[in-house]
Amino acid sequence: xxxxxxxxxxxxxxxxxxxxxxxxxxxxxxxxxxxxxxxxxxxxxxxxxxxxxxxxxxxxxxxxxxxxxxxxxxxxxxxxxxxxxxxxxxxxxxxxxxxxxxxxxxxxxxxxxxxxxxxxxxxxxxxxxxxxxxxxxxxxxxxxxxxxxxxxxxxxxxxxxxxxxxxxxxxxxxxxxxxxxxxxxxxxxxxxxxxxxxxxxxxxxxxxxxxxxxxxxxxxxxxxxxxxxxxxxxxxxxxxxxxxxxxxxxxxxxxxxxxxxxxxxxxxxxxxxxxxxxxxxxxxxxxxxxxxxxxxxxxxxxxxxxxxxxxxxxxxxxxxxxxxxxxxxxxxxxxxxxxxxxxxxxxxxxxxxxxxxxxxxxxxxxxxxxxxxxxxxxxxxxxxxxxxxxxxxxxxxxxxxxxxxxxxxxxxxxxxxxxxxxxxxxxxxxxxxxxxxxxxxxxxxxxxxxxxxxxxxxxxxxxxxxxxxxxxxxxxxxxxxxxxxxxxxxxxxxxxxxxxxxxxxxxxxxxxxxxxxxxxxxxxxxxxxxxxxxxxxxxxxxxxxxxxxxxxxxxxxxxxxxxxxxxxxxxxxxxxxxxxxxxxxxxxxxxxxxxxxxxxxxxxxxxxxxxxxxxxxxxxxxxxxxxxxxxxxxxxxxxxxxxxxxxxxxxxxxxxxxxxxxxxxxxxxxxxxxxxxxxxxxxxxxxxxxxxxxxxxxxxxxxxxxxxxxxxxxxxxxxxxxx
Ligand code: ADP
Ligand code: MG
Numbered sequence: 175x176x177x178x179x180x181x182x183x184x185x186x187x188x189x190x191x192x193x194x195x196x197x198x199x200x201x202x203x204x205x206x207x208x209x210x211x212x213x214x215x216x217x218x219x220x221x222x223x224x225x226x227x228x229x230x231x232x233x234x235x236x237x238x239x240x241x242x243x244x245x246x247x248x249x250x251x252x253x254x255x256x257x258x259x260x261x262x263x264x265x266x267x268x269x270x271x272x273x274x275x276x277x278x279x280x281x282x283x284x285x286x287x288x289x290x291x292x293x294x295x296x297x298x299x300x301x302x303x304x305x306x307x308x309x310x311x312x313x314x315x316x317x318x319x320x321x322x323x324x325x326x327x328x329x330x331x332x333x334x335x336x337x338x339x340x341x342x343x344x345x346x347x348x349x350x351x352x353x354x355x356x357x358x359x360x361x362x363x364x365x366x367x368x369x370x371x372x373x374x375x376x377x378x379x380x381x382x383x384x385x386x387x388x389x390x391x392x393x394x395x396x397x398x399x400x401x402x403x404x405x406x407x408x409x410x411x412x413x414x415x416x417x418x419x420x421x422x423x424x425x426x427x428x429x430x431x432x433x434x435x436x437x438x439x440x441x442x443x444x445x446x447x448x449x450x451x452x453x454x455x456x457x458x459x460x461x462x463x464x465x466x467x468x469x470x471x472x473x474x475x476x477x478x479x480x481x482x483x484x485x486x487x488x489x490x491x492x493x494x495x496x497x498x499x500x501x502x503x504x505x506x507x508x509x510x511x512x513x514x515x516x517x518x519x520x521x522x523x524x525x526x527x528x529x530x531x532x533x534x535x536x537x538x539x540x541x542x543x544x545x546x547x548x549x550x551x552x553x554x555x556x557x558x559x560x561x562x563x564x565x566x567x568x569x570x571x572x573x574x575x576x577x578x579x580x581x582x583x584x585x586x587x588x589x590x591x592x593x594x595x596x597x598x599x600x601x602x603x604x605x606x607x608x609x610x611x612x613x614x615x616x617x618x619x620x621x622x623x624x625x626x627x628x629x630x631x632x633x634x635x636x637x638x639x640x641x642x643x644x645x646x647x648x649x650x651x652x653x654x655x656x657x658x659x660x661x662x663x664x665x666x667x668x669x670x671x672x673x674x675x676x677x678x679x680x681x682x683x684x685x686x687x688x689x690x691x692x693x694x695x696x697x698x699x700x701x702x703x704x705x706x707x708x709x710x711x712x713x714x715x716x717x718x719x720x721x722x723x724x725x726x727x728x729x730x731x732x733x734x735x736x737x738x739x740x741x742x743x744x745x746x747x748x749x750x751x752x753x754x755x756x757x758x759x760x761x762x763x764x765x766x767x768x769x770x771x772x773x774x775x776x777x778x779x780x781x782x783x784x785x786x787x788x789x790x791x792x793x794x795x796x797x798x799x800x801x802x803x804x805x806x807x808x809x810x811x812x813x814x815x816x817x818x819x820x821x822x823x824x825x826x827x828x829x830x831x832x833x834x835x836x837x838x839x840x841x842x843x844x845x846x847x848x849x850x851x852x853x854x855x856x857x858x859x860x861x862x863x864x865x866x867x868x869x870x871x872x873x874x875x876x877x878x879x880x881x882x883x884x885x886x887x888x889x890x891x892x893x894x895x896x897x
Contacts, residue, residue: 219273289734367452566613
């Protein structure tokens with residue numbers, strides 16, 4: 175038995191380690207810095223750095239790195255050993271780590287995306303310690319979570335705007351609580367629990383699929399005889415090999431202080447999920463990055479490949495990341511939990527109203543936070559929320575809002591007039607029977623679950639949008655209420671007006687249905703089907719204003735992100751197209767030709783045997799019943815099957831060949847679309863359409879070509895590779 179409490183956080187320079195290793199005064203000063211976000215004095219930084227280094231070395235570390243989250247969506251690190259540069263000479267070395275090295279790093283990061291913010295001649299980027307996220311040891315290296323910015327101070331990472339957005343919502347929510355007389359609250363944070371879905375397949379089989387290796391998803395593959403229709407995988411018994419992987423993953427995550435909690439099989443064959451206990455958004459984001467990284471490394475150790483792509487296989491479910499989000503006070507109160515008193519309920523309703531308005535007003539941004547080439551294959555397919563943003567509140571809460579809006583009694587358990595601030599709301603059970611799995615943004619009793627985010631994403635983006643959009647509406651509400659002479663009356667008006675103006679975003683039905691698409695159009699909700707459609711809305715005036723007002727992104731920063739997202743989309747599809755062309759030309763067409771060759775030989779041979787075309791050839795002693803009508807040839811040797819097969823193979827191969835040629839000839843046109851990122855992305859969207867048309871022919875071909883000629887593992891082999 176492992177001692178989980180001893181294991182948990184054993185590789186983290188956390189609060190209890192700090193308390194044990196730092197002089198009392200230093201510890202206090204550091205805590206104060208973290209709480210107030212203030213500047214850390216150089217001498218204190220030096221003491222912290224030395225203690226950190228000693229602790230890290232005791233725990234087997236030899237190197238340190240500033241660990242940051244550039245706009246590639248993954249994490250970046252550059253390791254440096256603790257060997258002091260002044261230690262050569264007498265043959266002995268000194269281990270050293272200074273406060274300066276802890277606080278600030280300089281990195282030539284010209285190869286990381288900057289969206290034009292950092293011209294290559296000014297390649298320097300800076301990393302700055304984020305003392306709100308603990309340092310940890312990974313692979314013998316002390317990792318210091320840092321923010322990453324350009325020489326001129328513009329953010330080049332996901333952490334900086336996330337921290338800024340947390341600050342923005344913290345400030346505005348605090349203003350609201352002050353108006354409600356809650357003076358004991360000093361800080362408000364947002365909390366997140368990110369459920370992570372993933373696929374595990376056998377590594378050897380994985381390596382035989384260049385499309386998985388290069389693009390993370392299968393570019394073709396005929397449906398296997400068994401998919402997920404029996405619903406026998408979801409919550410099914412976990413196979414020993416997968417279980418061994420999960421156990422090791424849990425332990426490694428626990429050592430890093432990641433509170434991995436639940437693990438289970440997901441809907442599709444070979445699909446699984448891990449969910450941690452929620453924490454502060456900033457930490458949850460760091461932890462989710464670590465989780466994804468460790469999943470891949472540990473899978474490898476078990477001879478497995480972990481797929482984090484949003485849609486690795488057509489025809490079975492894709493993988494999401496469910497971003498559970500709430501707002502909480504430093505006194506431990508969840509602001510999205512309906513309260514026990516009428517006054518607390520009024521406060522809950524105000525926050526709820528703010529979220530409803532924020533989601534409606536910034537639908538475009540929420541959609542963008544889940545937009546990528548990979549997620550385009552998932553959003554709108556039947557297992558995922560559609561690309562239309564809407565809110566699920568459940569029938570009970572919706573009925574309450576309806577009663578409030580129309581000044582009519584609520585017909586629930588206790589019939590009552592829903593006068594704001596005078597009525598106790600019923601508690602919303604976390605597991606109401608009408609719990610909806612199809613909604614992109616669902617209220618689940620005391621938090622919202624944003625389900626559009628793709629498995630491969632950093633959750634930073636979604637939370638930056640949520641935090642900032644809600645901060646904006648809270649600030650509007652606070653401005654109004656501050657001026658109010660009749661608080662309760664104005665509170666009622668705000669809540670009622672907000673429900674009236676923004677209830678179009680609430681939808682409790684089946685989001686997968688075609689009717690919803692029509693209904694949403696009628697309501698004027700956005701339906702941004704692809705990443706390109708979504709990104710076209712990014713730089714809307716209201717969005718630029720929003721981020722600038724709350725100091726989350728300057729207009730320049732926003733533009734750079736827009737460029738990077740579009741660029742990334744184009745690059746991904748380009749890689750997919752090149753991979754597909756390569757697989758088709760080098761393997762798929764040759765295997766079809768080999769099989770056709772075999773069939774053609776057989777056809778020729780059979781024709782020879784039966785003397786095709788010569789009615790007086792052999793077999794004159796056959797009874798008529800065994801002859802083909804009007805011929806001397808026997809039915810058993812007729813070449814009909816081979817002919818038919820050969821014919822279909824020839825047609826498909828021809829189709830594939832000409833379509834591939836078209837794809838190959840079209841790709842260079844990208845060079846002519848210079849400088850307009852959106853146009854280029856539109857071009858690549860066309861490329862992705864050509865690829866999905868092409869895939870249909872390849873999928874059929876796969877079902878016809880003899881196994882011995884087909885060069886790639888099939889869906890069946892991939893999805894059922896782990897036993
Ligand atoms: P499910 O949605 O699968 O039924 P749970 O309701 O248990 O699962 O929670 C899913 C995730 O939501 C978990 O990661 C959990 O820690 C997280 N969560 C629970 N409460 C909160 C909260 N107040 N803020 C943010 N996340 C939360
Ligand atoms: Mg969930």
